[in-house]
Amino acid sequence: MSHEITLTVNGHAHTRTVEARLLLSDFLRHELGLTGTHVGCEHGVCGACTILLDGVPVRSCLTFAVQANGHEIMTVEGLGHDPENLHPLQQSFWESHGLQCGFCTPGFLMTLLPFLQENPDPSEQEIREAISGNLCRCTGYQFIVDAVKLAAQKMGEPQP
Amino acid sequence: MTTKSFGQRIKRNEDPQLLTGRAQFVDDVHIPGMLHVAFKRSDYAHARITGIDLEAAKSMPGVVAVYTAEDLGDFWQPSPLLVPPPPAEHVVFNKRTSGQLARSKVRFVGEAIVMVVAESRYLAEDAAETIIVDYEPLDAVVGLEAALTEDSALVHEDVGSNIGAHVIQRKGDYDTARAQADLVISRRLLYDRGTAAPMETRGVVAHYDHLARHLTVWDSTQAPIPIRNGLAAMFGLSERQVRVIAPFVGGGFGPKVMMFYPEETLVPWAAIKLERPVKWIEDRLENFYAMTHERGQLHDSEIALTKEGKILGVKDVFLHDTGAYIPYGLTVPINTQCTLLGPYVVPHYYTEFKALFTNKTVVTPYRGAGRQHGVFVMERLLDIAAKELGMDPLELRRINFIQPEQFPWCNEIIYQDFTKLTYDSGNYEPVLDKAMRMIGWDEWRQNEQPRLRAEGRKVGIGLVMYVEGTGIGPYEGARVQVETTGKVTIVTGIGTQGQGHYTSFAQIAADALGVPMKDIYISTGDTGQFSWGVGTFASRGAVVAGSAVYSAAQMVREKALKQAAEHLEASEADIELVDGFAQVRGAPGARVPLATLAASANPLRGAVRPGTEPGLEATAYFGPQMGTTASGAHAMIVEVDPETYQLKILKYVVVHDCGPLINPLIVDGQVHGGVAQGIGNAFYEQLIYDETGQLLNASFMDYLLPTSTDVPRMELGHEETPSPLNPLGVKGAGEAGAIPVGPLFAQALEDALIDSGLEILEIPLSPSRLWELVEGGDA
Numbered sequence A: 001m002s003h004e005i006t007l008t009v010n011g012h013a014h015t016r017t018v019e020a021r022l023l024l025s026d027f028l029r030h031e032l033g034l035t036g037t038h039v040g041c042e043h044g045v046c047g048a049c050t051i052l053l054d055g056v057p058v059r060s061c062l063t064f065a066v067q068a069n070g071h072e073i074m075t076v077e078g079l080g081h082d083p084e085n086l087h088p089l090q091q092s093f094w095e096s097h098g099l100q101c102g103f104c105t106p107g108f109l110m111t112l113l114p115f116l117q118e119n120p121d122p123s124e125q126e127i128r129e130a131i132s133g134n135l136c137r138c139t140g141y142q143f144i145v146d147a148v149k150l151a152a153q154k155m156g157e158p159q160p
Numbered sequence B: 001m002t003t004k005s006f007g008q009r010i011k012r013n014e015d016p017q018l019l020t021g022r023a024q025f026v027d028d029v030h031i032p033g034m035l036h037v038a039f040k041r042s043d044y045a046h047a048r049i050t051g052i053d054l055e056a057a058k059s060m061p062g063v064v065a066v067y068t069a070e071d072l073g074d075f076w077q078p079s080p081l082l083v084p085p086p087p088a089e090h091v092v093f094n095k096r097t098s099g100q101l102a103r104s105k106v107r108f109v110g111e112a113i114v115m116v117v118a119e120s121r122y123l124a125e126d127a128a129e130t131i132i133v134d135y136e137p138l139d140a141v142v143g144l145e146a147a148l149t150e151d152s153a154l155v156h157e158d159v160g161s162n163i164g165a166h167v168i169q170r171k172g173d174y175d176t177a178r179a180q181a182d183l184v185i186s187r188r189l190l191y192d193r194g195t196a197a198p199m200e201t202r203g204v205v206a207h208y209d210h211l212a213r214h215l216t217v218w219d220s221t222q223a224p225i226p227i228r229n230g231l232a233a234m235f236g237l238s239e240r241q242v243r244v245i246a247p248f249v250g251g252g253f254g255p256k257v258m259m260f261y262p263e264e265t266l267v268p269w270a271a272i273k274l275e276r277p278v279k280w281i282e283d284r285l286e287n288f289y290a291m292t293h294e295r296g297q298l299h300d301s302e303i304a305l306t307k308e309g310k311i312l313g314v315k316d317v318f319l320h321d322t323g324a325y326i327p328y329g330l331t332v333p334i335n336t337q338c339t340l341l342g343p344y345v346v347p348h349y350y351t352e353f354k355a356l357f358t359n360k361t362v363v364t365p366y367r368g369a370g371r372q373h374g375v376f377v378m379e380r381l382l383d384i385a386a387k388e389l390g391m392d393p394l395e396l397r398r399i400n401f402i403q404p405e406q407f408p409w410c411n412e413i414i415y416q417d418f419t420k421l422t423y424d425s426g427n428y429e430p431v432l433d434k435a436m437r438m439i440g441w442d443e444w445r446q447n448e449q450p451r452l453r454a455e456g457r458k459v460g461i462g463l464v465m466y467v468e469g470t471g472i473g474p475y476e477g478a479r480v481q482v483e484t485t486g487k488v489t490i491v492t493g494i495g496t497q498g499q500g501h502y503t504s505f506a507q508i509a510a511d512a513l514g515v516p517m518k519d520i521y522i523s524t525g526d527t528g529q530f531s532w533g534v535g536t537f538a539s540r541g542a543v544v545a546g547s548a549v550y551s552a553a554q555m556v557r558e559k560a561l562k563q564a565a566e567h568l569e570a571s572e573a574d575i576e577l578v579d580g581f582a583q584v585r586g587a588p589g590a591r592v593p594l595a596t597l598a599a600s601a602n603p604l605r606g607a608v609r610p611g612t613e614p615g616l617e618a619t620a621y622f623g624p625q626m627g628t629t630a631s632g633a634h635a636m637i638v639e640v641d642p643e644t645y646q647l648k649i650l651k652y653v654v655v656h657d658c659g660p661l662i663n664p665l666i667v668d669g670q671v672h673g674g675v676a677q678g679i680g681n682a683f684y685e686q687l688i689y690d691e692t693g694q695l696l697n698a699s700f701m702d703y704l705l706p707t708s709t710d711v712p713r714m715e716l717g718h719e720e721t722p723s724p725l726n727p728l729g730v731k732g733a734g735e736a737g738a739i740p741v742g743p744l745f746a747q748a749l750e751d752a753l754i755d756s757g758l759e760i761l762e763i764p765l766s767p768s769r770l771w772e773l774v775e776g777g778d779a
C-alpha cells in the first residue's frame, strides 16, 4: 500500500510515493540519499538514528516515513556542512575529541541541539542524563560530555 | 613549521567529514541497480537439516535468486584457517571452519542456511520469512564441562570429541616449585561471554564490472588486504582485478577481522553471478548471533608463594569456549596463557588449555582478546594470597615486579606472534606509585574509608596491574609522496575504525617533511591504493604502520634534502624543511618549495640521470622482530547500594605506559573507550544461553551496553618507557583500557562488601548476581 507524502527536510520540500511500512530512517538514507543519519539497532535503543521532527528529537528507526507527512525534519546534514564553518556543537565535538569511529555522532548531535537550546548552561549530570539514550561504544562518553560543556560555552557567546 | 606535531594533542583530520554526515560507511554505498540480501538463519543450536522449502520465496515479487548450500556448487567450501596453531610444546589442533551456508547440519543459532537476493531489503526479508526449514533437533553442547563428558553430543562428530585444541606450555618446573612453597592458593574462576557490539554492524557491497573484469567490494572489515587476496584467489581473478575498500568503519574492536565471514564471500559471488551490484547489511539481531563473540573460559588455577610473598610458580588449567568452529586458530587462549604472567617474576609456570567446540556463536578476538582472562586469574590469585599472608595486596605485587634492568624479559612460552614471549621494556613501580597517588590510596585507607564506613556506607577501593603484548608483526607498509602541489599523500593498507590513524600518521609525516598537518592526505584501507599489509588488530596500527610511515617519510626527506642541496647549491647538511619549503639554515631567502622539488622530480620531457626514480616518493615496510609490551594500573573507588546492589563508581584512575604518545588526545580517547567496554564486561554485559543453546538476550534492550550514566569520569596518567623495537619507541594503546577492569571490580567490590566475607571468582557480575553471591547462598 503506497502513499504520497510531502515533507520538508533541512529546509527543502520533498514529495514522494512510499510504502506504508517504509521506515523514516530508510527513507532519509536511501530515498533522499541523506546518509548522515545512521542506523545502529533498528529497535529504538542506540539513538544513532535520531533526527529532529518539528524540532523534537525522534528515533527515525521507530518512525514510518508516512508519519512524517507534512512535518519538518532536520538531519545532521542540516547542521553545518562547511568544515571551515561548523556549527559550534560540531566544532566542540571536534575540539574535544568527542568522536572516534563517528558512527554514533550524528545521533548525539541531533539529541543535543534542542537540549542545549533549552539548557544553555547544563551541569555534568544533566549532560550525562541528556545523552543517556544514545549509545557510544568508542569514547566512554567523557570527551562527549566535555564537548557539550564546550558547546554550551560557545553557544552562549555572542555569535560573530 | 617549527613546532613538532609528534606528542601534541592535535584534533583529528577526519572529524569534519564525520561531524557533517559526509563520511562514507558501507551502508552509504549506493550503486544503481543494486540488489539486496537477507539470510534465513538457523533457529536451532544443533540440528540436522532434513528439508528446505523455497517454493514460496522463489515466487515472491522482487525476488531475484534464492541460494542454499547445494546451489553454491564448488564454491561452497569451509573458510580457510586465519591463524595456524603456534609451535608450542604440546599442540593438538582440530581445524573445523564453516562453509558459507549450512549444508546438512546447523551448529549454532543464527548460522546462515539460505541466502535471498531481491530488489529491496524489505522484499528480501519478506521472502526469507517464508522459507521453511525442517530440522531434526539434536542435543546442544552448551556448558564447558558438560562438553567433555562421555555422553555429550558432538558438535563435529568426525572429531570424536568436542576438543578443538589442546595446548600445554611451561616455563621451569612448577611441581618442584610447589613442593617448596609455604602457601598454595587454588581457585576455580569463571569468565563468561560477551560481544563487541560495534555501533555499526557488519556489511558488504560488491560490484563486478563485466566489461572491465574488475570486482570492487566495500567491506566493514579491519583487514581489507587479506580479504582482497582471498577473494581474488577464490574467484580466479588477479589481485589487481579486485579492490577491497574498508571505508569509514563504525567500530571494529576485533570481530571485524575474519577470513572469511560467509557473507563476505557470498555477496561478491552473487554480484558476479547475477551481474548486478549486491548489498548486505547486517541487522542488530544478526549481529548478536552471527558476528563472533568472546570470553567464555573456566580456569582451575593455583599460585605457590613463599611466606614472604615471593611468587614461586603458577599453574593454570582452563577450558576455552571456541563456539561452533575455530576459524581464528588459538589467538585468544594463547593470549590468555601469555598475559596471565603480568608484570611479575614468575619463575615456574604450567599452563594448559582445551579449546572446546560448543553449539554457540564462534569465538574470535574482541578487544583484549583473551588477555583479560589471564589478568583476572593472576590478580585474583594475588588478592587472595595477600589476604592469606596478611600482607598489603599492593606490597605483594610490588615485591614481585620485574625490575627495569631485567629487560628484555623472556617468559619462554610461545606468544600469538609465534615468538617466545619477551617483554621489550617496562618500569612498573612508577606506574603503581602514580596510580596510588592519583587514587589517593593512603589517605583513603587511613581516613576517608573508615569515616564513610562509620556512616554505614559500603565503600571499597581496588588497584590492579597488567601488561599487554601489543604491536605485533608480521608487518605493515606505507607510501609517502610529495605531490607537485606540495601536498603530501600517505597511503597504507591497514584500515581504521576510529583510532585516528588519519591524524597520527599525518603527525609522523608532518615532522619528517616540515609540512602543515592540513596539507597531508591519508588513504588507509583501500587495496586500490596500497597492496600490502595485514590489518588493524592487537593494538598494532600506530606501532607497525606508524613505523612504516616514519621510515617512508624519512626516505622522502632524504630525497628532498638531496634535491634541494643541488637546487640551492648548498650542502645537504645545511638544508632544513620548514612550512613546505626546503631552505638553507640561517639564510631564509635561499629556499625552494617542496612543490617545485616534486615537480622537477617528475619531468615531462628531457633526460634524467640513469638510475633516477621519479617523484618525491618512497615506500617502506616495517616488521618488528616481536611485539612491544605496554603496561599499566587501574584503580577505583566504588560504593555499593546495600538495598539494590547497584554501584556507583566514585573515582576511576588509569595509569598507562605505552611509550611516547604520538597524540595524547587520541590515546586518552582509546583508554576511555576501553575502560567503558571493560566496565560493561565486568558489570553489565553477559550473553545468556539457555540449555538448548538459545541466546536469550540478543537485543540492546536485554544486553546492556554501559551508558553515559554508568561510565564515570576517568583520570589518566601516563608513563613513557620507550620500546627499543621501533624507530618511534611507541607501544600499542588500543586494548589497555579494557583489560584489567574485571579483577579491579572484583577487588574493589570485595572491599566494599568486606563484612560479607565475599570472594568474587567470576565475571561478569550484575546487581542481581552480586546480591545472590552475598545473600542468596549461591556463592
Ligand code: FES
Pocket: A038, A039, A040, A041, A042, A043, A044, A045, A046, A047, A048, A049, A050, A059, A060, A061, A062
Ligand atoms: S537505530 Fe534507531 S535507535 Fe538504534
Ligand code: FES
Pocket: A098, A099, A100, A101, A102, A103, A104, A105, A135, A136, A137, A138, A139, B199, B250, B251, B498
Ligand atoms: S564514536 Fe564510535 S560509537 Fe561513538
